[in-house]
Amino acid sequence: MALNSDLLRVFLAVVDTGSMSAAAELLGQTASGVSRGLSRLEEQLGVTLLVRTTRRMELTEEGHVFQERARGIVGAMDEAEECMRVRHQQPSGILRVDASAPVMLHCVVPHLADFYERYQQIRLELTSNDRIVDLVEHRTDIALRAGPLGDSSLHARHLKTSRLHIVASPQYIARRGRPRTVAALDKHVLLGFTQPDTLNTWPLRHAQGNSYAARPTLAASSGETLRGMALAGVGIACLSEFMLRRDLDAGRLIPVLDTLDNGYRQPLHAVYYRNTQLARRIGCFLDFLSERI
Structure with missing residues (x-):
């Protein structure tokens, strides 16, 4: 049995967003297409990965086990593709960053002129929230969070204490x-x-x-x-x-x-989802911020 990476992405999108419709919006597909993809994956595996409750989709025991493996597979594929695709390219596109007002004002804003000078093709969109935001719901690529991190499926990078x-x-x-x-x-x-x-x-x-x-x-x-x-x-x-x-x-x-x-000492982390289109931009931004703060 050969698993299709697109089906793995559909599965992970449903897990991360909590619903077929939200996953469809994230992937640029229809809700019915997402539903068919998830059903096809479950048929190939011969197990039920997700069950619907009154409020959201919930992982079965098999779904929890498969989620960890799927993230590893998709992450490795993304990393390999990104490495080849952008090896000789200047990173470009929109990067959405969220942080509390103090972190944004004192740790990010003072360095933005130098960042833009180095990466003129990356367009930053900055938002400030004093509460922890859902990255998918708020269309955020990176969130900077001060204090200990809770358990999360997000990638995290320690920046400073x-x-x-x-x-x-x-x-x-x-x-x-x-x-x-x-x-x-x-x-x-x-x-x-x-x-x-x-x-x-x-x-x-x-x-x-x-x-x-x-x-x-x-x-x-x-x-x-x-x-x-x-x-x-x-x-x-x-x-x-x-x-x-x-x-x-x-x-x-x-x-x-x-x-x-x-x-x-209070830690400051950057948390983010890793995906092919953003990995280069995220890496550039985090490497730069690590240098400066």
Whole structure:
């Protein structure tokens, strides 16, 4: 039995998007064509790979096993094809990149002029979301994500780590005083994230443990909003060093409880689907970003 690579791509598209119609849109096919392709693959294998529930397609046990093998086969074929096809070509086309506002402003935007100078045929489309986005749903090629990654079928590349700093403005310190212990934070205005709660875990050693669960007095969805509030003297915030470096160097923000840092470093990853048309562009962008940050 010889499996058709197109059928493997149909199967993976249905798995990744969760429906026949979404897979059809992703592949540029009709929903009926996708359905026939999936049925043909299941007939060739002699097993049921997907079952339909009221909300989406769900993998059977055989489907889970086959998915891993199929991704490996398609990925290897794509890589071989891409290597030959673009070996002597300049990468070109649209590359859609998504990141939170702080990552976009501090890690991407400062380097865009140099990137364009090097890769003038790649057209970047940038979006900012403070929540994790579904790459297929939002038509995103690469997402830059700060913090630990959950389990995912996406490819991931580690770009850097960044220390978290507890900071306040000189005006706030002059008005409210500088906390000398972790327990003293309970008497201060704390600035934190609306969600997820893990972003309000501050890397501070104290008698009761190795981290501090901050209960924000004021909360925002964006780290850039929290930085602005800290600069305005509203309260104390915990933010990544890549956002704060210039503020700390200029004295606009002052470290708080710096000696109690527990050593945690926040990772920054790029996550993406690998496919033939995008692999070259993705590689160029990630290699360039790795150099710069």
